[in-house]
Amino acid sequence: MNTLELDQDHCIRCGRCVSVCPQRILGRHPNGGIGVLHGAMVRCIRCGHCVAVCPKAALTLNHEPPTDLPLIEDAPLSDIQRDMLFKSRRSIRAYREEPIPHDLLRKALEEARYAPTASNTEQVEWLLVEGRDRLRDLGSRVADWMVNMTGPYRHVADAFRAGQDPILRGAPALILAHGSANVPWSALDCTAAVSYLELALHSYGIGSCWSGFVLAAAGNGVDLGIPVPQGRKLCAGLMIGYPAVRYARIPPRKPVRLTIVG
Ligand SMILES: Cc1cc2nc3c(=O)[nH]c(=O)nc-3n(C[C@H](O)[C@H](O)[C@H](O)COP(=O)(O)O)c2cc1C
Incomplete structure (x- = not known):
């Protein structure tokens, strides 16, 4: 079974991990603290969203130190x-x-x-x-x-x-x-x-x-x-x-056909 540990000394109780977990494994205690809900780990799909979203590296999934996980660069692609x-x-x-x-x-x-x-x-x-x-x-x-x-x-x-x-x-x-x-x-x-x-x-x-x-x-x-x-x-x-030819231009495509329902 997967394991998830929360370092309460580092946790700032922001609740980001609770809001992103697709399996509702984490929850907030009445005192405001965050914790793994009793018996919930059987549902964990190891997606890593909790460790990826935590700004304080307070969560450890399957014993992998969160500080070893690569940081996400905020540089967007240019147009x-x-x-x-x-x-x-x-x-x-x-x-x-x-x-x-x-x-x-x-x-x-x-x-x-x-x-x-x-x-x-x-x-x-x-x-x-x-x-x-x-x-x-x-x-x-x-x-x-x-x-x-x-x-x-x-x-x-x-x-x-x-x-x-x-x-x-x-x-x-x-x-x-x-x-x-x-x-x-x-x-x-x-x-x-x-x-x-x-x-x-x-x-x-x-x-x-x-x-x-x-x-x-x-x-x-x-x-x-x-x-x-x-x-x-x-x-x-x-x-x-390896391509035998180099393409010089981007060909046309049909326009986007989007129907908005709402
Ligand atoms: C599911 C699928 C199957 C395809 N099978 C072939 C194939 O067997 N042979 C081939 O030459 N191209 C195949 N294609 C490529 C399409 O013909 C190609 O994506 C389309 O003509 C648009 O060209 P582009 O990918 O250069 O934009 C396939 C594409 C898809 C998505």
Whole structure:
């Protein structure tokens, strides 16, 4: 079970921790002091909001000294930085041959750990598939599945058989997010994580593109020839690699369509 200790000597009784805890684990005593409610720790989801919000580092979750936790810088992104991060990312469909250094990928995955997960289960795990032969084999399994279909899927299979690669776009690697096969939120958890990952990769100069065809095949029970752990299912993924071309401009998008109900 998780543990939460409150250092009463440092606590200023501001109540921030009480107000942010999603599980109502902390409460205020009649004397104004703050405390962990009796028997409430069974509900703790280890989200860390209490330790993150405390201005006095008075709370210790699971024995991790709060002063070891990184401080949040209050420097907001400039308008240009924000625009570049969100709007200059493109789905990359032409890659350089060179592989992505694993240490750089790990850095981006570190960022992706901070994507939200339902009830903070942090259940998302990753499979990295790389190597020309392995990827070609995977692409061909997806193409074999598509070949009996009609419409655009069939065209993709035909193009693959003609020697093009509309499935993996010649990317040197594919990263797949998997979640528990028994949890209804797995697809959403993995989608959120992959969305974080693609922006993180972009910030390191690494290109990516959602591998929709691969995931559609996986969702239809196609054996992709990769070791998905027992009890897990592939839910989202990206082709990744260094972009072969540089984009010079941000393309237009539809205007925001927002309906306000109230
Ligand atoms: C769920 C999903 C699946 C996708 N699957 C593919 C795919 O299999 N192949 C591909 O080339 N692009 C795929 N894309 C990329 C979209 O085509 C792309 O996001 C869209 O054209 C907009 O371009 P942008 O990402 O550069 O803004 C996918 C995107 C999403 C969100």
